Amino acid sequence: MAEAIERFVPDGATVAMGLALEPLIPFAAGHEMTRQRRRDLELVGPISDALFDQLIGAGCVRRVTAAWVGNVSEGLGHCYRRACEHGIPRPLEVHDHSNFSISLALWAAAWNVPSLPTRALLGSDILRTNPGIESKDGLVHVDAVQPDVAIVHVQRADAMGRAHAWGPLGISEEAGLAAKRVIVSCEELVDASVTLSDPNRILLPETKVVGVVHEPGGAHPSPVQGYFRRDHAFYRHYAERSRSVEGFNAWLEEWVMGVSDRSSYMKRIDVDSIRIRHQRLAAPADFGDE
Amino acid sequence: MAEAIERFVPDGATVAMGLALEPLIPFAAGHEMTRQRRRDLELVGPISDALFDQLIGAGCVRRVTAAWVGNVSEGLGHCYRRACEHGIPRPLEVHDHSNFSISLALWAAAWNVPSLPTRALLGSDILRTNPGIESKDGLVHVDAVQPDVAIVHVQRADAMGRAHAWGPLGISEEAGLAAKRVIVSCEELVDASVTLSDPNRILLPETKVVGVVHEPGGAHPSPVQGYFRRDHAFYRHYAERSRSVEGFNAWLEEWVMGVSDRSSYMKRIDVDSIRIRHQRLAAPADFGDE
């Protein structure tokens, strides 16, 4: 992960993450950006369930282009509040979206058109605060948002970048297609015979994927269908600690800055309490051709 | 099938079919419309590999809204030619599209917006012949096309309308979402435990599906991954027979009008020569949640 972030996420980059909404959030990638002290990032996502809040608190972020920033089960994002209200640790620019409009902004980039129209956002003050969304002729036009890099965490991938993800996908597909590059982190690194056995489950074209990182637990504390439940207590703990600057900084030191990599982090998690143990296997599809 | 067509495909309906392009074409549904002597249909699809040609030849069609009408491995559609060039058996209105623009027309309807923009079709005379596509401010705007009903053939479905389709999907998803109603025909009618074991493979929301027809071989002569190869000889045979009006009418009598239903039709096909015998099962995905 360190190498992937080093190579493909420079200071100032526009980074799309948390694209499946609450599940499959690439926390390991975000923590690595923090360790590498990235600056001036623009974060793009629908909601972000604490990851964006952490990067904002760590001072990595210049702008957030998102529909929601906070902690889904706990409420407000304290670092987000401090940045917006008091410029702590640094001021933050916010491009407000709704969930649908951020999806459309990414579809616009994926299809390489300047904007896409929608009936959503009519009558909302989001039209006032986001310079990239305007109302005209009774429709709303959402400007394209093109990430430099989209980062997705998935259940399994092969070394060539073919990623199998399942469960709800949120805006993963449009974000990956819109992005110039995609980094995949995965619970399991598998042989190509596994991924190619089911080309319908391959999330994105391998031509977009520049890095594959085998990072078990890389989405913790968010859930991974078939692998991990959501670690609600961890989110609650983060919400409590991040209420104050001091508390957040101590949390960051304990869980990010003072941790060398994801495998060290996972050793400190009670993995047994969140591991999914009972399989529910999908009925096989037969791709036979002769 | 007879009941589904009777109830949901009235004269004058706008019907989307052949949405996965060459595979999974719902020929059985088209043949049933022909037997029920539907009139004034508007057919919507990308290409149609002989099915649209057959319905046009049978006099069921008022308008075609498509990117291509013919016989993919054999070339021209003879009934289509006769209808356009000589009004035989009746005149035909054509709304030309490209593959991309018909997809966008359906996405526009799916998202309930009047049109979607694209950089495709700039410089093409398709802009001249299709009143629903116009160029403005350096972009092309493709008007929404909303089918009354989309008909898809899939590998398996349950009685509640949850359809599992695999292989390339063409424009099946946008057409199904855009349509007011969806009819599913399937190779296998399975228990809900099969379809719900893999909700990612469910093609369309069941709230759109008004009919499920268990119709093995319903896509013949088009291919069905895991079930049937494409019957190239059948397409060639059709191309030869349909060169003349008489030949086409004799073909239609032999393969459609004189056949009571799909199971009778399939008895006349050398099924063994096209059946796929070797399984290539997709690697299982684990939807475990606890």
Added chain:
Amino acid sequence: MSDFTPQELMVAVASREIHDGDLVFVGMRLPVLAYAVARNSHAPTARGLFEVGLMRDQPAGGFLGTMGDPPNVAGALWATRMSNVMALMAQGEVDLGFIGGAEVDRFGNLNTSYVGDPRRPTVKLPGSGGGADIAILSRRWVTLISHERRRLVEKVAFITSPGHGDGSPGWRKRNGLLGGGPVAVITTLAVLRFPEEGGEVCVATVHPGHTVDEVLENTGWDLKVSRDVSETSAPTEAELAAIRRFDPDGFWTRSSVTKG
């Protein structure tokens, strides 16, 4: 007054807004429970739609901290992209949506974005999420909110999710908003309802143990009261049993209504 929390009452009341056969856009927190209760009682053929990219019939078999938790995926009727779920809503196929709010005004407009000047807000709230989409596109919707003077305000500082706008007749239609707008605001003290044609909200029922005066005192404008105002029906035993089955530890129904 039987033994239930204010949140349990709110869930029970919210569940009654769900009609049988409805396609419900289920927001997080209390609406997830409301959906589960409705499915288990008067709305056995309702379906739930989740912006994460899911459709369900049966409520999830396990506790949900978020709509993307694994129990909400297992057995789903459709696992897909958010934009497909939004497509259904944009077509007017979603009968009912739920939206939580930090601030609501007399015309049902919700603010979940900024208190104060957006450029220098006093309080930065998390934002729309799917709220604005639901408010504009679903056929009808309901807000759940803690009944406090600072939350029920005369005029919200920022309209994240438009209700009935400036309250003038036909405001939504005139501005091109697809759905019919908010029908009710369910608070910790009362149920407020909008006239069928939109406009200004009005106290319909007051929760057991509370009074109209208390409701008015805790509202930031001169709130109208229905002539036939009555007491909100308490949760039935069956409703309570369902709530407690889906929130066994009281994560949602035995702590503060608006977390954070």
Added chain:
Amino acid sequence: MSDFTPQELMVAVASREIHDGDLVFVGMRLPVLAYAVARNSHAPTARGLFEVGLMRDQPAGGFLGTMGDPPNVAGALWATRMSNVMALMAQGEVDLGFIGGAEVDRFGNLNTSYVGDPRRPTVKLPGSGGGADIAILSRRWVTLISHERRRLVEKVAFITSPGHGDGSPGWRKRNGLLGGGPVAVITTLAVLRFPEEGGEVCVATVHPGHTVDEVLENTGWDLKVSRDVSETSAPTEAELAAIRRFDPDGFWTRSSVTKG
């Protein structure tokens, strides 16, 4: 002249247009074979994209009557929706496309729609399919066509897939067309090439056994001939072996070029 059909030569020539590493939008018929030949020789890391909704690296293991045939799906790198494939092309990520045509003119414009007045056509052709999309959006493209006077015409009656338009410099850019346009027309008699900046096509090589005069005679306008016109290199043994492996019965390479 060794033993090969005109179509086999066309396939070999077309395969040479594929550079290693290219993402190739593979049309039906001969281009499918051209892709297979290229992957097996000079372009081992090329990838193919199919509008039906597929990406592949290895050519299909079995005969393809259409790009949607089961052997083209087995082992694919991606099975998806057409609009996703088109998204890549709209981003300029497709290096090379192939388009078949019924009529092509001196500026590379293709007609696959109408001969005569579109309202009352003399011949109704099948239409664009993905042709217009490839012509406008791919970085460069190549046409395969049977060399006949009625097919190589001064000016096509209908531009389905725009080439270099009216031939004026910068026509494509001026009209907002994303890709660079056609680079070559591969016929049954010759290879015609466009100048790098677009404009009018010119005979580059003539196929073995044919002459420049024959080429000119069968062309509907006063076709330019390159000063250094030469003979088209015949298919190598390896190319022929690959072609015959992927078209064992000569379905595509031992019958008429344009079927129907």
